[in-house]
Amino acid sequence: MQALILSYPNLKVVEASAEDLILEEGSSGSAVVGIKTNDGREIHTGRVVITTGTFLRGRCFLGRTSYPAGRHMRTKNGESATNKEHESGGEIEPPSIGLALTLERFNTCSES
Numbered sequence: 001m002q003a004l005i006l007s008y009p010n011l012k013v014v015e016a017s018a019e020d021l022i023l024e025e026g027s028s029g030s031a032v033v034g035i036k037t038n039d040g041r042e043i044h045t046g047r048v049v050i051t052t053g054t055f056l057r058g059r060c061f062l063g064r065t066s067y068p069a070g071r072h073m074r075t076k077n078g079e080s081a082t083n084k085e086h087e088s089g090g091e092i093e094p095p096s097i098g099l100a101l102t103l104e105r106f107n108t109c110s111e112s
Contacts, residue, residue, distance in 0.1 A: 013039070014043060016038055016039055017037060018035040018036070018037060018038075018050075019035075019036050019037060020035065020036040021035060021048070022034035022042060025111075033045070033046075034048065035048060058070045058071070084092040
């Protein structure tokens with residue numbers, strides 16, 4: 001699947017965490033025109049699709065033990081969850097910039 005995506009014409013794949021939205025004020029309100037990544041890059045584009053996957057406030061549960069993570073890895077080099085709310089001391093809230101964003105959480109539990 002990765003080879004297919006990487007060979008798709010006119011598609012640039014960037015592996016990074018989106019940390020912030022780049023906004024532009026217009027006559028009809030704010031518009032998202034890009035993102036800022038965790039490594040400091042700014043990516044400007046005509047469209048932004050926001051997906052959180054399993055990494056937004058993700059927790060893995062193993063029996064009675066739980067830990068923040070995006071997915072359970074059977075090695076010590078697991079992938080961490082995105083827990084931006086811990087840095088600010090509160091919950092993640094949509095920016096008050098006139099964008100109609102709703103953040104909801106969906107839990108899944110699967111046995112392995």
